[in-house]
Amino acid sequence: xxxxxxxxxxxxxxxxxxxxxxxxxxxxxxxxxxxxxxxxxxxxxxxxxxxxxxxxxxxxxxxxxxxxxxxxxxxxxxxxxxxxxxxxxxxxxxxxxxxxxxxxxxxxxxxxxxxxxxxxxxxxxxxxxxxxxxxxxxxxxxxxxxxxxxxxxxxxxxxxxxxxxxxxxxxxxxxxxxxxxxxxxxxxxxxxxxxxxxxxxxxxxxxxxxxxxxxxxxxxxxxxxxxxxxxxxxxxxxxxxxxxxxxxxxxxxxxxxxxxxxxxxxxxxxxxxxxxxxxxxxxxxxxxxxxxxx
Amino acid sequence: xxxxxxxxxxxxxxxxxxxxxxxxxxxxxxxxxxxxxxxxxxxxxxxxxxxxxxxxxxxxxxxxxxxxxxxxxxxxxxxxxxxxxxxxxxxxxxxxxxxxxxxxxxxxxxxxxxxxxxxxxxxxxxxxxxxxxxxxxxxxxxxxxxxxxxxxxxxxxxxxxxxxxxxxxxxxxxxxxxxxxxxxxxxxxxxxxxxx
Numbered sequence: 001x002x003x004x005x006x007x008x009x010x011x012x013x014x015x016x017x018x019x020x021x022x023x024x025x026x027x028x029x030x031x032x033x034x035x036x037x038x039x040x041x042x043x044x045x046x047x048x049x050x051x052x053x054x055x056x057x058x059x060x061x062x063x064x065x066x067x068x069x070x071x072x073x074x075x076x077x078x079x080x081x082x083x084x085x086x087x088x089x090x091x092x093x094x095x096x097x098x099x100x101x102x103x104x105x106x107x108x109x110x111x112x113x114x115x116x117x118x119x120x121x122x123x124x125x126x127x128x129x130x131x132x133x134x135x136x137x138x139x140x141x142x143x144x145x146x147x148x149x150x151x152x153x154x155x156x157x158x159x160x161x162x163x164x165x166x167x168x169x170x171x172x173x174x175x176x177x178x179x180x181x182x183x184x185x186x187x188x189x190x191x192x193x194x195x196x197x198x199x200x201x202x203x204x205x206x207x208x209x210x211x212x213x214x215x216x217x218x219x220x221x222x223x224x225x226x227x228x229x230x231x232x233x234x235x236x237x238x239x240x241x242x243x244x245x246x247x248x249x250x251x252x253x254x255x256x257x258x259x260x261x262x263x264x265x266x267x268x269x270x271x272x273x274x275x276x277x278x279x280x281x282x283x284x285x286x287x288x289x290x291x292x293x294x
Numbered sequence: 295x296x297x298x299x300x301x302x303x304x305x306x307x308x309x310x311x312x313x314x315x316x317x318x319x320x321x322x323x324x325x326x327x328x329x330x331x332x333x334x335x336x337x338x339x340x341x342x343x344x345x346x347x348x349x350x351x352x353x354x355x356x357x358x359x360x361x362x363x364x365x366x367x368x369x370x371x372x373x374x375x376x377x378x379x380x381x382x383x384x385x386x387x388x389x390x391x392x393x394x395x396x397x398x399x400x401x402x403x404x405x406x407x408x409x410x411x412x413x414x415x416x417x418x419x420x421x422x423x424x425x426x427x428x429x430x431x432x433x434x435x436x437x438x439x440x441x442x443x444x445x446x447x448x449x450x451x452x453x454x455x456x457x458x459x460x461x462x463x464x465x466x467x468x469x470x471x472x473x474x475x476x477x478x479x480x481x482x483x484x485x486x487x488x489x490x
Contacts, residue, residue: 010419015458041467043417048364051383053410056310061479110479114471163366172370198329198365206404214329243447284450
Protein backbone atom coordinates (compact mmCIF):
# COMPACT_ATOMS: atom_id res chain seq x y z
CA UNK A 1 0.00 0.00 0.00
CA UNK A 2 1.45 3.39 -1.04
CA UNK A 3 0.19 6.51 0.74
CA UNK A 4 -0.01 10.08 -0.52
CA UNK A 5 -1.42 13.36 0.68
CA UNK A 6 -4.39 14.15 -1.55
CA UNK A 7 -5.71 17.46 -2.87
CA UNK A 8 -8.89 16.68 -4.86
CA UNK A 9 -9.81 20.25 -5.82
CA UNK A 10 -13.21 21.89 -6.23
CA UNK A 11 -14.38 20.12 -9.39
CA UNK A 12 -13.85 16.73 -7.68
CA UNK A 13 -16.27 17.48 -4.87
CA UNK A 14 -19.49 15.55 -4.41
CA UNK A 15 -22.04 16.82 -6.96
CA UNK A 16 -19.37 18.79 -8.86
CA UNK A 17 -18.46 18.65 -12.55
CA UNK A 18 -15.61 16.14 -12.24
CA UNK A 19 -17.34 13.80 -9.75
CA UNK A 20 -16.89 11.07 -12.39
CA UNK A 21 -13.11 11.64 -12.31
CA UNK A 22 -13.00 11.60 -8.52
CA UNK A 23 -15.11 8.45 -8.20
CA UNK A 24 -13.12 6.56 -10.84
CA UNK A 25 -9.78 7.75 -9.39
CA UNK A 26 -10.79 6.45 -5.96
CA UNK A 27 -11.75 3.08 -7.49
CA UNK A 28 -8.49 3.01 -9.48
CA UNK A 29 -6.49 3.65 -6.30
CA UNK A 30 -8.34 0.91 -4.38
CA UNK A 31 -7.57 -1.58 -7.16
CA UNK A 32 -3.91 -0.52 -7.32
CA UNK A 33 -3.25 -0.28 -3.58
CA UNK A 34 -2.97 3.49 -3.16
CA UNK A 35 -4.22 5.25 -0.04
CA UNK A 36 -5.13 8.90 -0.61
CA UNK A 37 -5.12 10.99 2.57
CA UNK A 38 -7.21 14.05 1.78
CA UNK A 39 -6.09 17.39 3.26
CA UNK A 40 -8.74 18.38 5.79
CA UNK A 41 -10.40 21.75 5.05
CA UNK A 42 -8.46 22.46 1.83
CA UNK A 43 -9.41 25.51 -0.27
CA UNK A 44 -9.49 26.41 -3.97
CA UNK A 45 -6.04 26.68 -5.66
CA UNK A 46 -7.18 29.81 -7.64
CA UNK A 47 -7.12 27.82 -10.92
CA UNK A 48 -5.80 29.44 -14.07
CA UNK A 49 -7.70 32.73 -13.94
CA UNK A 50 -7.14 33.56 -10.26
CA UNK A 51 -4.34 35.93 -11.27
CA UNK A 52 -6.80 38.57 -12.47
CA UNK A 53 -8.70 39.01 -9.21
CA UNK A 54 -5.93 37.84 -6.89
CA UNK A 55 -2.62 39.13 -8.21
CA UNK A 56 0.36 37.13 -7.05
CA UNK A 57 0.24 37.12 -3.23
CA UNK A 58 -3.48 36.43 -2.60
CA UNK A 59 -3.42 33.89 -5.44
CA UNK A 60 -0.41 32.04 -4.06
CA UNK A 61 -1.61 32.33 -0.46
CA UNK A 62 -4.46 30.02 -1.45
CA UNK A 63 -2.12 27.20 -2.47
CA UNK A 64 0.23 28.00 0.42
CA UNK A 65 -2.61 27.44 2.90
CA UNK A 66 -3.18 23.99 1.39
CA UNK A 67 0.52 23.17 1.74
CA UNK A 68 0.58 24.45 5.33
CA UNK A 69 -2.45 22.32 6.26
CA UNK A 70 -0.94 19.30 4.47
CA UNK A 71 2.36 19.66 6.33
CA UNK A 72 0.60 20.02 9.67
CA UNK A 73 -1.69 17.05 9.08
CA UNK A 74 0.45 14.65 7.02
CA UNK A 75 4.07 15.85 7.20
CA UNK A 76 6.07 16.20 3.99
CA UNK A 77 4.52 13.24 2.13
CA UNK A 78 4.14 13.80 -1.62
CA UNK A 79 0.98 15.71 -2.42
CA UNK A 80 -1.06 14.25 -5.26
CA UNK A 81 -3.45 16.29 -7.40
CA UNK A 82 -5.77 14.91 -10.08
CA UNK A 83 -6.80 18.26 -11.58
CA UNK A 84 -4.43 19.88 -14.07
CA UNK A 85 -4.98 23.41 -12.75
CA UNK A 86 -4.56 22.33 -9.10
CA UNK A 87 -1.34 20.48 -9.95
CA UNK A 88 0.01 23.50 -11.82
CA UNK A 89 -0.99 26.13 -9.23
CA UNK A 90 0.35 24.10 -6.31
CA UNK A 91 3.64 23.29 -8.05
CA UNK A 92 4.14 26.87 -9.16
CA UNK A 93 3.46 28.22 -5.68
CA UNK A 94 5.85 25.78 -4.04
CA UNK A 95 8.58 26.72 -6.54
CA UNK A 96 8.09 30.42 -5.92
CA UNK A 97 8.13 29.96 -2.13
CA UNK A 98 11.28 27.84 -2.26
CA UNK A 99 13.19 30.12 -4.63
CA UNK A 100 12.04 33.67 -3.85
CA UNK A 101 12.73 34.93 -0.32
CA UNK A 102 10.42 37.96 -0.63
CA UNK A 103 7.52 35.76 -1.70
CA UNK A 104 8.26 33.32 1.11
CA UNK A 105 8.32 36.14 3.67
CA UNK A 106 5.12 37.81 2.43
CA UNK A 107 3.22 34.55 2.06
CA UNK A 108 4.14 33.58 5.59
CA UNK A 109 3.04 36.97 6.93
CA UNK A 110 -0.34 36.27 5.33
CA UNK A 111 -0.46 32.63 6.50
CA UNK A 112 0.26 33.77 10.07
CA UNK A 113 -3.16 35.45 10.08
CA UNK A 114 -4.62 31.93 9.82
CA UNK A 115 -2.18 30.55 12.40
CA UNK A 116 -0.19 28.71 9.69
CA UNK A 117 3.25 28.73 8.09
CA UNK A 118 4.97 27.07 5.13
CA UNK A 119 8.50 27.29 3.80
CA UNK A 120 8.47 24.56 1.17
CA UNK A 121 9.56 20.90 0.99
CA UNK A 122 6.33 19.24 -0.19
CA UNK A 123 6.54 17.78 -3.67
CA UNK A 124 3.36 18.12 -5.75
CA UNK A 125 2.70 15.34 -8.21
CA UNK A 126 0.01 14.58 -10.73
CA UNK A 127 -1.78 11.25 -10.38
CA UNK A 128 -0.50 10.18 -13.81
CA UNK A 129 3.09 10.70 -12.59
CA UNK A 130 2.39 8.46 -9.61
CA UNK A 131 1.06 5.72 -11.90
CA UNK A 132 4.01 5.91 -14.29
CA UNK A 133 6.88 6.56 -11.86
CA UNK A 134 5.83 4.71 -8.70
CA UNK A 135 4.08 1.75 -10.32
CA UNK A 136 5.32 1.59 -13.92
CA UNK A 137 3.94 0.29 -17.19
CA UNK A 138 4.41 -3.40 -16.39
CA UNK A 139 2.43 -3.11 -13.13
CA UNK A 140 -0.37 -1.18 -14.87
CA UNK A 141 -0.60 -3.80 -17.64
CA UNK A 142 -0.47 -6.69 -15.16
CA UNK A 143 -3.71 -5.47 -13.55
CA UNK A 144 -5.71 -5.90 -16.76
CA UNK A 145 -8.29 -8.68 -16.56
CA UNK A 146 -10.69 -7.34 -19.18
CA UNK A 147 -8.68 -5.90 -22.09
CA UNK A 148 -10.56 -3.15 -23.96
CA UNK A 149 -9.79 -4.88 -27.23
CA UNK A 150 -10.98 -3.13 -30.35
CA UNK A 151 -11.85 0.14 -28.59
CA UNK A 152 -10.43 3.08 -30.54
CA UNK A 153 -9.39 5.95 -28.32
CA UNK A 154 -8.11 9.46 -29.02
CA UNK A 155 -5.76 10.41 -26.17
CA UNK A 156 -6.34 14.10 -25.51
CA UNK A 157 -3.56 15.37 -23.23
CA UNK A 158 -4.62 19.02 -23.49
CA UNK A 159 -2.52 21.82 -22.05
CA UNK A 160 -1.85 21.86 -18.37
CA UNK A 161 -1.15 18.15 -17.82
CA UNK A 162 1.65 18.75 -20.30
CA UNK A 163 2.81 22.34 -20.11
CA UNK A 164 4.71 24.02 -18.55
CA UNK A 165 6.00 21.23 -16.29
CA UNK A 166 5.66 18.14 -18.49
CA UNK A 167 4.93 14.61 -17.34
CA UNK A 168 7.87 12.25 -16.70
CA UNK A 169 10.12 14.05 -19.20
CA UNK A 170 7.69 13.47 -22.07
CA UNK A 171 7.66 15.78 -25.11
CA UNK A 172 5.59 18.99 -25.04
CA UNK A 173 4.70 18.77 -28.73
CA UNK A 174 3.95 15.06 -28.95
CA UNK A 175 3.64 13.48 -25.51
CA UNK A 176 3.04 9.73 -25.62
CA UNK A 177 2.22 8.86 -22.01
CA UNK A 178 -1.54 8.97 -22.52
CA UNK A 179 -1.35 6.83 -25.67
CA UNK A 180 0.73 4.35 -23.66
CA UNK A 181 -1.93 4.33 -20.93
CA UNK A 182 -4.63 3.64 -23.52
CA UNK A 183 -2.59 0.80 -25.02
CA UNK A 184 -1.93 -0.56 -21.50
CA UNK A 185 -5.67 -1.20 -21.11
CA UNK A 186 -5.72 -3.22 -24.34
CA UNK A 187 -7.43 -0.44 -26.33
CA UNK A 188 -6.01 1.16 -29.47
CA UNK A 189 -4.68 4.72 -29.42
CA UNK A 190 -5.58 6.33 -32.74
CA UNK A 191 -3.32 8.97 -34.29
CA UNK A 192 -4.50 12.29 -32.90
CA UNK A 193 -2.83 15.46 -34.19
CA UNK A 194 -4.84 17.71 -31.83
CA UNK A 195 -3.68 15.89 -28.68
CA UNK A 196 -2.04 18.98 -27.16
CA UNK A 197 -4.30 21.68 -28.66
CA UNK A 198 -6.15 24.03 -26.29
CA UNK A 199 -9.88 23.56 -25.61
CA UNK A 200 -10.28 27.18 -24.51
CA UNK A 201 -9.94 26.39 -20.80
CA UNK A 202 -11.70 28.86 -18.54
CA UNK A 203 -12.42 31.09 -21.55
CA UNK A 204 -15.22 28.65 -22.43
CA UNK A 205 -17.16 30.58 -19.76
CA UNK A 206 -16.22 34.11 -20.81
CA UNK A 207 -15.62 33.71 -24.56
CA UNK A 208 -17.73 30.68 -25.52
CA UNK A 209 -17.87 31.50 -29.23
CA UNK A 210 -14.09 31.64 -29.56
CA UNK A 211 -13.58 28.56 -27.38
CA UNK A 212 -16.22 26.46 -29.13
CA UNK A 213 -14.26 26.84 -32.38
CA UNK A 214 -11.16 25.41 -30.66
CA UNK A 215 -13.14 22.56 -29.11
CA UNK A 216 -14.84 21.78 -32.41
CA UNK A 217 -11.46 21.30 -34.11
CA UNK A 218 -10.39 18.86 -31.38
CA UNK A 219 -13.61 16.83 -31.63
CA UNK A 220 -13.42 16.81 -35.43
CA UNK A 221 -9.84 15.54 -35.40
CA UNK A 222 -10.78 12.67 -33.05
CA UNK A 223 -13.76 11.69 -35.20
CA UNK A 224 -11.75 11.97 -38.43
CA UNK A 225 -9.15 9.60 -36.98
CA UNK A 226 -11.77 6.99 -36.19
CA UNK A 227 -11.96 7.36 -32.40
CA UNK A 228 -14.92 5.76 -30.57
CA UNK A 229 -14.19 7.85 -27.47
CA UNK A 230 -11.83 10.61 -26.33
CA UNK A 231 -9.83 10.14 -23.13
CA UNK A 232 -8.22 12.94 -21.12
CA UNK A 233 -6.56 13.50 -17.73
CA UNK A 234 -7.95 17.06 -17.35
CA UNK A 235 -11.33 18.00 -15.80
CA UNK A 236 -11.62 21.27 -17.76
CA UNK A 237 -10.88 19.52 -21.06
CA UNK A 238 -13.42 16.83 -20.17
CA UNK A 239 -16.09 19.37 -19.31
CA UNK A 240 -15.52 21.57 -22.36
CA UNK A 241 -15.44 18.65 -24.79
CA UNK A 242 -18.44 16.86 -23.35
CA UNK A 243 -20.85 19.51 -22.12
CA UNK A 244 -20.45 21.93 -25.03
CA UNK A 245 -20.96 19.35 -27.80
CA UNK A 246 -24.64 20.26 -27.95
CA UNK A 247 -23.93 23.97 -28.30
CA UNK A 248 -21.23 23.27 -30.91
CA UNK A 249 -23.63 21.09 -32.88
CA UNK A 250 -26.23 23.86 -32.87
CA UNK A 251 -23.99 26.84 -33.55
CA UNK A 252 -21.31 25.30 -35.80
CA UNK A 253 -23.44 22.85 -37.78
CA UNK A 254 -21.86 19.63 -36.60
CA UNK A 255 -23.27 16.34 -35.42
CA UNK A 256 -20.91 15.17 -32.67
CA UNK A 257 -21.93 12.56 -30.12
CA UNK A 258 -18.61 11.24 -28.85
CA UNK A 259 -18.11 10.23 -25.18
CA UNK A 260 -15.34 12.04 -23.28
CA UNK A 261 -13.76 9.88 -20.58
CA UNK A 262 -10.96 9.98 -18.03
CA UNK A 263 -7.89 7.69 -18.19
CA UNK A 264 -8.92 6.46 -14.73
CA UNK A 265 -12.23 5.18 -16.10
CA UNK A 266 -10.43 3.05 -18.72
CA UNK A 267 -8.09 1.61 -16.10
CA UNK A 268 -10.90 0.73 -13.69
CA UNK A 269 -12.97 -1.01 -16.35
CA UNK A 270 -10.01 -2.94 -17.79
CA UNK A 271 -8.90 -3.96 -14.30
CA UNK A 272 -12.25 -5.66 -13.69
CA UNK A 273 -14.05 -2.81 -11.95
CA UNK A 274 -17.77 -2.34 -12.56
CA UNK A 275 -19.57 0.30 -14.65
CA UNK A 276 -20.38 2.07 -11.35
CA UNK A 277 -16.80 1.77 -10.04
CA UNK A 278 -15.59 3.45 -13.22
CA UNK A 279 -18.29 6.14 -12.72
CA UNK A 280 -19.41 5.50 -16.28
CA UNK A 281 -22.99 6.13 -15.16
CA UNK A 282 -21.91 9.74 -14.63
CA UNK A 283 -21.29 10.57 -18.28
CA UNK A 284 -23.54 13.20 -19.84
CA UNK A 285 -22.84 11.64 -23.25
CA UNK A 286 -23.33 7.93 -22.48
CA UNK A 287 -20.21 5.77 -22.85
CA UNK A 288 -21.98 3.26 -25.12
CA UNK A 289 -18.81 2.02 -26.91
CA UNK A 290 -17.64 0.69 -23.51
CA UNK A 291 -20.84 -1.26 -22.73
CA UNK A 292 -19.49 -4.49 -24.17
CA UNK A 293 -16.66 -4.51 -21.59
CA UNK A 294 -18.86 -3.95 -18.55
CA UNK B 295 12.32 62.69 -29.03
CA UNK B 296 14.00 60.34 -26.60
CA UNK B 297 12.23 57.24 -25.42
CA UNK B 298 10.26 57.73 -22.22
CA UNK B 299 11.19 54.73 -20.08
CA UNK B 300 8.78 55.46 -17.24
CA UNK B 301 6.18 52.92 -18.30
CA UNK B 302 8.71 50.19 -19.06
CA UNK B 303 10.34 50.71 -15.66
CA UNK B 304 6.94 50.55 -13.95
CA UNK B 305 6.14 47.26 -15.69
CA UNK B 306 9.54 45.78 -14.84
CA UNK B 307 9.01 46.63 -11.18
CA UNK B 308 5.27 46.29 -10.55
CA UNK B 309 3.88 43.79 -13.05
CA UNK B 310 4.39 40.12 -12.14
CA UNK B 311 7.38 38.73 -14.09
CA UNK B 312 7.46 42.04 -16.00
CA UNK B 313 11.25 42.38 -15.79
CA UNK B 314 11.57 39.42 -18.18
CA UNK B 315 10.27 41.64 -21.00
CA UNK B 316 13.80 43.09 -21.27
CA UNK B 317 14.94 39.68 -22.52
CA UNK B 318 12.52 39.37 -25.48
CA UNK B 319 14.35 39.15 -28.82
CA UNK B 320 11.20 39.70 -30.92
CA UNK B 321 11.22 36.35 -32.72
CA UNK B 322 7.42 35.92 -32.68
CA UNK B 323 7.25 32.20 -31.78
CA UNK B 324 4.76 33.16 -29.04
CA UNK B 325 2.50 34.77 -31.63
CA UNK B 326 2.38 31.66 -33.80
CA UNK B 327 1.80 29.43 -30.77
CA UNK B 328 -1.28 31.15 -29.34
CA UNK B 329 -4.61 29.34 -29.79
CA UNK B 330 -6.51 32.65 -29.83
CA UNK B 331 -4.18 34.35 -32.31
CA UNK B 332 -7.14 35.09 -34.58
CA UNK B 333 -8.65 37.30 -31.89
CA UNK B 334 -5.99 39.64 -30.60
CA UNK B 335 -4.74 42.83 -32.10
CA UNK B 336 -1.18 42.56 -30.71
CA UNK B 337 0.77 39.37 -30.08
CA UNK B 338 2.79 38.92 -26.86
CA UNK B 339 5.91 39.90 -28.83
CA UNK B 340 4.28 43.14 -29.96
CA UNK B 341 2.96 43.94 -26.48
CA UNK B 342 6.47 43.53 -25.09
CA UNK B 343 7.92 45.93 -27.67
CA UNK B 344 5.08 48.40 -26.95
CA UNK B 345 6.02 48.25 -23.25
CA UNK B 346 9.62 49.06 -24.16
CA UNK B 347 8.44 51.91 -26.42
CA UNK B 348 6.42 53.46 -23.59
CA UNK B 349 2.96 52.94 -25.10
CA UNK B 350 1.18 52.83 -21.74
CA UNK B 351 -2.40 53.47 -22.85
CA UNK B 352 -2.25 51.17 -25.87
CA UNK B 353 -0.92 48.29 -23.75
CA UNK B 354 -3.03 48.66 -20.63
CA UNK B 355 -6.31 49.41 -22.43
CA UNK B 356 -5.80 46.51 -24.79
CA UNK B 357 -7.92 43.38 -24.52
CA UNK B 358 -5.05 41.32 -25.98
CA UNK B 359 -3.74 39.88 -22.73
CA UNK B 360 -7.26 38.91 -21.67
CA UNK B 361 -7.31 36.42 -24.56
CA UNK B 362 -4.88 34.16 -22.66
CA UNK B 363 -6.34 30.68 -22.10
CA UNK B 364 -3.33 29.67 -19.95
CA UNK B 365 -2.37 26.91 -22.40
CA UNK B 366 1.36 27.54 -21.77
CA UNK B 367 2.32 26.92 -25.40
CA UNK B 368 4.24 30.20 -25.58
CA UNK B 369 6.09 29.42 -22.35
CA UNK B 370 7.49 26.07 -23.50
CA UNK B 371 8.34 27.29 -26.98
CA UNK B 372 10.05 30.60 -26.16
CA UNK B 373 13.69 30.15 -27.25
CA UNK B 374 14.80 32.50 -24.48
CA UNK B 375 12.73 30.75 -21.80
CA UNK B 376 10.67 33.81 -20.95
CA UNK B 377 7.68 32.93 -18.73
CA UNK B 378 5.40 34.50 -21.34
CA UNK B 379 2.11 33.17 -19.96
CA UNK B 380 2.93 34.66 -16.57
CA UNK B 381 4.08 37.96 -18.09
CA UNK B 382 0.76 38.20 -19.95
CA UNK B 383 -1.19 37.37 -16.77
CA UNK B 384 0.91 40.00 -14.99
CA UNK B 385 0.08 42.67 -17.60
CA UNK B 386 -3.62 41.83 -17.38
CA UNK B 387 -3.52 42.15 -13.60
CA UNK B 388 -1.46 45.35 -13.81
CA UNK B 389 -4.01 46.88 -16.21
CA UNK B 390 -6.72 45.86 -13.75
CA UNK B 391 -5.01 47.48 -10.74
CA UNK B 392 -4.36 50.63 -12.81
CA UNK B 393 -8.10 50.62 -13.67
CA UNK B 394 -7.31 50.75 -17.37
CA UNK B 395 -9.17 47.62 -18.56
CA UNK B 396 -12.57 47.97 -20.17
CA UNK B 397 -14.83 46.80 -17.32
CA UNK B 398 -16.99 44.94 -19.85
CA UNK B 399 -14.10 42.87 -21.28
CA UNK B 400 -15.67 39.39 -20.90
CA UNK B 401 -12.73 37.50 -19.39
CA UNK B 402 -11.83 40.39 -17.07
CA UNK B 403 -15.42 40.47 -15.95
CA UNK B 404 -15.66 36.72 -15.41
CA UNK B 405 -12.27 36.39 -13.69
CA UNK B 406 -12.53 39.43 -11.39
CA UNK B 407 -16.27 39.96 -10.83
CA UNK B 408 -17.46 36.36 -10.82
CA UNK B 409 -14.70 33.81 -10.28
CA UNK B 410 -12.53 35.52 -7.64
CA UNK B 411 -15.60 36.60 -5.65
CA UNK B 412 -17.01 33.08 -5.88
CA UNK B 413 -13.94 31.32 -4.49
CA UNK B 414 -13.20 33.86 -1.78
CA UNK B 415 -16.81 33.88 -0.52
CA UNK B 416 -16.61 30.32 0.82
CA UNK B 417 -13.06 29.08 0.20
CA UNK B 418 -13.99 26.79 -2.68
CA UNK B 419 -15.60 27.08 -6.12
CA UNK B 420 -19.37 26.86 -6.02
CA UNK B 421 -19.95 25.73 -9.58
CA UNK B 422 -23.73 26.18 -9.65
CA UNK B 423 -23.52 29.72 -8.25
CA UNK B 424 -20.60 30.53 -10.55
CA UNK B 425 -22.61 29.54 -13.60
CA UNK B 426 -25.73 31.39 -12.43
CA UNK B 427 -23.81 34.61 -11.71
CA UNK B 428 -22.14 34.39 -15.10
CA UNK B 429 -25.32 33.75 -17.05
CA UNK B 430 -27.34 36.41 -15.26
CA UNK B 431 -24.69 39.16 -15.13
CA UNK B 432 -26.50 41.10 -17.86
CA UNK B 433 -29.96 40.71 -16.37
CA UNK B 434 -32.77 38.19 -16.29
CA UNK B 435 -33.66 38.19 -20.00
CA UNK B 436 -30.24 37.33 -21.41
CA UNK B 437 -29.65 35.02 -18.45
CA UNK B 438 -32.67 32.91 -19.27
CA UNK B 439 -31.62 32.83 -22.91
CA UNK B 440 -28.11 31.60 -22.01
CA UNK B 441 -29.50 29.09 -19.53
CA UNK B 442 -31.96 27.73 -22.09
CA UNK B 443 -29.18 27.34 -24.63
CA UNK B 444 -27.34 25.07 -22.15
CA UNK B 445 -30.51 23.45 -20.76
CA UNK B 446 -29.88 19.92 -22.05
CA UNK B 447 -26.31 19.94 -20.77
CA UNK B 448 -27.37 21.27 -17.38
CA UNK B 449 -30.06 18.61 -17.05
CA UNK B 450 -27.50 15.98 -18.05
CA UNK B 451 -25.12 17.26 -15.37
CA UNK B 452 -27.88 17.20 -12.75
CA UNK B 453 -28.97 13.68 -13.71
CA UNK B 454 -25.41 12.34 -13.54
CA UNK B 455 -24.82 14.05 -10.17
CA UNK B 456 -22.21 16.43 -11.52
CA UNK B 457 -24.07 19.64 -10.68
CA UNK B 458 -25.43 20.57 -7.30
CA UNK B 459 -29.15 21.38 -7.48
CA UNK B 460 -28.64 23.74 -4.52
CA UNK B 461 -26.47 26.67 -5.61
CA UNK B 462 -25.52 27.74 -2.08
CA UNK B 463 -22.59 26.08 -0.40
CA UNK B 464 -21.14 26.32 3.10
CA UNK B 465 -17.86 27.95 4.01
CA UNK B 466 -14.72 25.94 4.75
CA UNK B 467 -14.21 25.33 8.48
CA UNK B 468 -11.23 27.65 8.77
CA UNK B 469 -12.95 30.44 6.83
CA UNK B 470 -12.22 33.19 9.38
CA UNK B 471 -8.47 32.56 9.19
CA UNK B 472 -8.73 32.10 5.43
CA UNK B 473 -10.39 35.51 5.03
CA UNK B 474 -7.84 37.22 7.29
CA UNK B 475 -5.01 35.58 5.36
CA UNK B 476 -6.39 36.88 2.06
CA UNK B 477 -6.89 40.37 3.46
CA UNK B 478 -3.28 40.46 4.63
CA UNK B 479 -2.03 39.09 1.31
CA UNK B 480 -4.02 41.77 -0.54
CA UNK B 481 -2.58 44.47 1.73
CA UNK B 482 0.99 43.29 1.07
CA UNK B 483 0.21 43.00 -2.64
CA UNK B 484 -0.95 46.60 -2.88
CA UNK B 485 2.30 47.72 -1.23
CA UNK B 486 4.19 45.81 -3.93
CA UNK B 487 2.05 47.29 -6.68
CA UNK B 488 2.59 50.82 -5.38
CA UNK B 489 6.31 50.58 -4.66
CA UNK B 490 8.32 53.33 -6.30
